Amino acid sequence: MFLDEPTPATRLRVASFFAGIGGFDLGFERAGLETVWQCEIKDFCLEILEQHWPHVERARDIREVEPYEIADADVWAGGFPCQDVSLARMGPRAGLAGNQSGLFYAFADLIESCRPKALVIENVAALLSSNQGRDFAVVVRTLAELGYGIAWRVLDSRYFGIPQSRSRVFIIGYLGGAERAGAVLFEPECRDRDSETRRSNGQKTVSPFKICVGDASKGFVKKLAHCLYAESARHTGTDWSRNYVSYPQGWVRRLTPLETERLQGFPDNWTVPKRRQHNLQALDSARYHACGNAVSVPVAEWLGRRIRRVLGPELVDF
Numbered sequence: 551m552f553l554d555e556p557t558p559a560t561r562l563r564v565a566s567f568f569a570g571i572g573g574f575d576l577g578f579e580r581a582g583l584e585t586v587w588q589c590e591i592k593d594f595c596l597e598i599l600e601q602h603w604p605h606v607e608r609a610r611d612i613r614e615v616e617p618y619e620i621a622d623a624d625v626w627a628g629g630f631p632c633q634d635v636s637l638a639r640m641g642p643r644a645g646l647a648g649n650q651s652g653l654f655y656a657f658a659d660l661i662e663s664c665r666p667k668a669l670v671i672e673n674v675a676a677l678l679s680s681n682q683g684r685d686f687a688v689v690v691r692t693l694a695e696l697g698y699g700i701a702w703r704v705l706d707s708r709y710f711g712i713p714q715s716r717s718r719v720f721i722i723g724y725l726g727g728a729e730r731a732g733a734v735l736f737e738p739e740c741r742d743r744d745s746e747t748r749r750s751n752g753q754k755t756v757s758p759f760k761i762c763v764g765d766a767s768k769g770f771v772k773k774l775a776h777c778l779y780a781e782s783a784r785h786t787g788t789d790w791s792r793n794y795v796s797y798p799q800g801w802v803r804r805l806t807p808l809e810t811e812r813l814q815g816f817p818d819n820w821t822v823p824k825r826r827q828h829n830l831q832a833l834d835s836a837r838y839h840a841c842g843n844a845v846s847v848p849v850a851e852w853l854g855r856r857i858r859r860v861l862g863p864e865l866v867d868f
């Protein structure tokens with residue numbers, strides 16, 4: 551909580567691209583921003599977005615969006631698909647030349663047409679090394695040529711109160727210059743990790759790991775693979791080796807969809823559609839996949855607070 555946070559009279563409006571199940575949207579809303587438009591192609595994700603933001607206008611395929619369709623917004627947020635830059639692929643990476651990660655260019659075309667004041671872009675940290683760094687240079691140069699001051703920082707979800715090591719690069723673009731963009735991401739008053747010793751009611755805090763998955767000290771959970779990836783309910787070789795919990799007795803089990811929601815900071819059952827599906831395996835797959843793709847909500851919330859605090863009044867008067 552920033553006590554001296556200047557609060558703009560008007561809420562900052564956010565257009566959310568590649569919205570998934572709304573990790574950015576939920577975190578930003580918790581920080582006091584308002585989602586006014588969303589774009590997402592997958593039916594399952596669209597259903598979850600519709601459930602949580604019934605009044606927000608939505609588009610499907612970014613390649614078909616016309617600039618005039620996008621609601622007026624102060625901030626555009628989006629984590630373009632990472633499949634072609636991710637190291638999880640364990641093979642040659644097509645980078646921005648790939649069909650999926652190449653959607654960055656569709657996003658950039660819309661940015662060029664509408665010139666929102668501020669941008670927040672998220673991707674796997676491997677974007678920094680894809681094509682020996684040339685892909686990241688393309689992203690930065692493209693935005694800089696459109697007039698944006700750019701700053702970036704790798705943030706790891708483990709320092710935001712959730713027990714998951716998840717390093718992602720966050721890029722801030724701001725039409726008001728790089729120094730202000732940098733001020734969003736780098737705070738001199740940063741807390742040391744997420745270690746609160748007491749809750750506001752005086753009780754001791756409970757470790758986030760215990761809240762999400764269980765209590766290791768009681769002899770249940772021994773180990774959790776370090777980072778949640780997008781995967782399906784059918785575990786195959788590498789998928790299985792990532793998201794599992796192993797027990798001292800030698801048992802191993804995969805995470806439940808509910809646990810994957812918790813590990814990303816979503817409320818319980820965020821990804822359960824109201825219209826129940828009969829094929830539970832398909833539903834589990836969709837939930838695993840969407841949670842593995844999402845932005846960790848507490849990280850988005852922190853970014854939202856930083857944007858309000860550092861850019862809030864400027865954005866409103868821009």
Ligand SMILES: C[S@@+](CC[C@H](N)C(=O)[O-])C[C@H]1O[C@@H](n2cnc3c(N)ncnc32)[C@H](O)[C@@H]1O
Pocket residue numbers: 567568569570571572573574589590591592595610611612613628629630631632653840843844845846
């Ligand atoms: C890395 S995920 C972003 C997840 C999101 N930030 C969240 O918190 O859930 C990328 C998203 O882009 C979506 N996507 C892929 N192609 C798209 C397209 N052509 N138009 C719009 N969205 C697309 C995917 O379905 C996926 O949900």
